[in-house]
Amino acid sequence: MDFAPDDLDLNTYASIDAEREVLHYLLIEPNSYQLIEPDISEDYFSVKVHRELFKAIKSVYMTEGAHGFINVTEYLEKTNAISNPRAVLADLLADFHYQPISEVIATLRDRFTRRRVIGAVSQIKKQIGNLELSAKELLDKSQQCLFDIEEKSQRYATLNAAAVGAKAYDYLTSQDNYPKFGWYPLDAIIDGIRPNVHLIVGATGMGKSSFMIATAMKMMLKNNWHVLYISPEMTSVQISLKMLSNLTGLNAREIQDIRRNPNDSRWARIIEAIDKINNLPLHINDDSCPSMQGIKAEIRKIISKIESNKLIVFVDYLQQLPALNPKSPTHEDLGNIAQMFDVISKDFNIPIFIGSQVNRATESTNDKIPTISSVMGSSTVTQKAAVIIGLLFPAYYARQQGDMEGALNPRFLFYILKNRFGDTGVAELDADLSTCTFEARI
Structure with a gap:
């Protein structure tokens, strides 16, 4: 018309x-x-x-x-x-x-x-x-x-x-306001969380969800950023309980024990943590079949109500999202989804963390170290990511092999496989995946 x-x-x-x-x-x-x-x-x-x-x-x-x-x-x-x-x-x-x-x-x-x-x-x-x-x-x-x-x-x-030169000069002379992870070994390699796609890759049991939960908590508590946590697999209650574990240092079994005992002295710690969670700038999407259209609309709605696009999105995880086109091969569909998240990240100028599985070939190697080529899906998935972090928790494999001493070792390895804005390398922290907590190694 x-x-x-x-x-x-x-x-x-x-x-x-x-x-x-x-x-x-x-x-x-x-x-x-x-x-x-x-x-x-x-x-x-x-x-x-x-x-x-x-x-x-x-x-x-x-x-x-x-x-x-x-x-x-x-x-x-x-x-x-x-x-x-x-x-x-x-x-x-x-x-x-x-x-x-x-x-x-x-x-x-x-x-x-x-x-x-x-x-x-x-x-x-x-x-x-x-x-x-x-x-x-x-x-x-x-x-x-x-x-x-x-x-x-x-x-x-x-x-x-x-004009391009002027923008480049402004960029080089301006002070970075990108939030940090809050763990020095990681921040020393990845200098700030920029508005791009960050791919968190690892095999089952390597702590992808735990790391994203811990990072989300850092962003909200230390930086006062809004967080949209998208999980087709976990319910909002399960996500909240993981965040509760992160705040209290109590694992799921301990929380259940306390729940059954109203006289447990640790109730005060739980109540204090619940009060913190209630006041967090947190948005959870636990739809078991979220559409890209719905995700984009939700992001737009959140950004319209906050200042300076201070929103970070966590997708837990890529292979759990519904297919865009059921007729397409899986690797092609995953590539298309990653491409859409890249577009959303650029359009809204926000960081997006996406968890992704690696193929089984990684677990058959001696060192179990994830690589870019081991990411499940097409090459488009890794091409669209500005940062790719591979996770390795040796204690998981030690437990499978009956090595009880190794199973108690909290050493957690972050392999920075791709970093469009800086160096690659390896960072080490101590981790307790049962409470979604990470700390500098002693």
């Missing part, structure tokens, strides 16, 4: 480049429609061809569960929605300048809203018939503060070399 009246230049109140960028993004990013769909509809596109393309992508996604250049082209050729669809799509893919998709969508929404207001003003003019101001003049005078499009559009301009 075209909201612009005849006496206005549509291009002034539309962003053709933004429309093309959104369509390009949808064509090259598998299953990305579900991330964009809550934000825009075909009405946001001012050009008829763009509207038809968006409708085609939507139809293909709804019927096939995935969309891309080939199946969208086939759909357009069958429906004759546009002429020469292959040439149109080829032109669309050839002309593209990347901007964060959230900013591009914001541009579309700004322009769409402005066109609607212009249309409303035009209708008012026709009804009262005696306004001396044009629709454009009336709108500019009455809505300038609300729709300052010219100023906002500067956010989406492609940067020239001088």
